[in-house]
Amino acid sequence: MATPPPGYGAGPYGPYPPQQVPQPGPYAAPPGPYAVQPGSHPPPPGPYAPASAYPAQPGPSAPQPAYAVPPQGAGDGCRVCGCRPAAPATVRGHQGLLVVMRFLSLPGPFCRDCGTATYRRMSSDTLWQGWWGPLSVFITPFTLLLNLGPRAAFRRLAEPAGGFRPPLDPGKPLWRRPPALLLLVPALLVAVGVPALVVVGLLIREEAPPVLAVGQCVRNTGDWKDQDLVVTDCGSARAQFRVSKRLTTGAACAAGDFLSDPKYGGDGWTLNCLTPLR
Structure with missing residues (x-):
């Protein structure tokens, strides 16, 4: 056992008494100035207090925005606004530039409103930009027909919801936009003009010449x-000639007779002899 150094515990004030452990009692001093008094609430935790010392109290959670939880089972969201449901359709357009041409496409998925707005915008642009080229005249109608498939897919979708921004405004229907009206004018002229020309042609067409028979x-x-021979009643004063003979190979008309045009022979080749009545 080690021996304490000389003078340990000795000094002008006498030896140090052994350390006494304070006993609790009615007049015992509190352990410290920051001790928790009976019946008081514990102080709030400091920045270095352990997290487990003061467990979090349950309370109402903050409301979440409507787009935070998208609908389940709706597939991928719209590429424009994030809404669902969305259809994976591709809208196409065409531009004819006299010598060159451009094929445009915008793939989905699109929600109902964004898809309809995209279809109407690209189809409207194609209606007035797609005809300015020799091949574009045939490609433009084909492009407009292709867009009918995506249009039908968008119309089958439910109302969009759950996006990170509002959907696009579809705007006016395609047939009410100026490019569509410009296309409808020549289309109506063709639709009305062709039957009108047929009717006029039937009304003013030249009647076929009559086929003459002997004795008329x-x-x-x-x-x-x-x-311009017109068949007339033989008893009428207006009658000028009688068909006296139908010429065949090697035959000839009598002296003083006239020959009718072959168109009155019925086959375009046969001649008739016309004998003057006076």
Whole structure:
């Protein structure tokens, strides 16, 4: 056992008494100025207090925004606004630039409103930009027909919800936009003009010349180079000639007779002999 150094515990004030452990009692001093008094609440935890010393008290959570939890089972969200449901369709457009041309496409997915707005915008642009080229005249109608598939897919979707921004405004229907109206004017002219031309042609078409038969009487309202023979009653004063013979190979008309135009023969080759009545 080590011996304490000389003078340990000795001094002008006498030896140090052994350390006494204070006993609790009615007049015992509190352990320290920061001790917790009976019946008081514990002080709030300091920045270095252990987290487990003061467990968090349960309380109401802050409300979450509507787009924080998207609908389940709706597939990928819209590429424009993030709303669901969305259809994975591709909208196309075309530009004819006289010598060159451009094929445009914008793949989805799109929600109902954003898809409809994209379809109407690209189809409207194609209606007035897609005709300015020799091949574009045929490609533009094909492009517009292709866009009918995505349009039908967008119309089958439910109302969009759960996005990070509002959907696009679809705007006016395609047929109410100026490019569509410009296309409808020539389309209506073609739709109305073709039947009108057919009806006018039927009304003013030249009647087929009559096929003359032996014994009929006719009158000529034209000249002999451009005959216009009209069948007339033989008892009428207006009758000028009687069809006396239908010429065949090797036959000839009598002296003083006239020859009818072959168009009155029925086959474009047969001639008739016309005998003057006076």
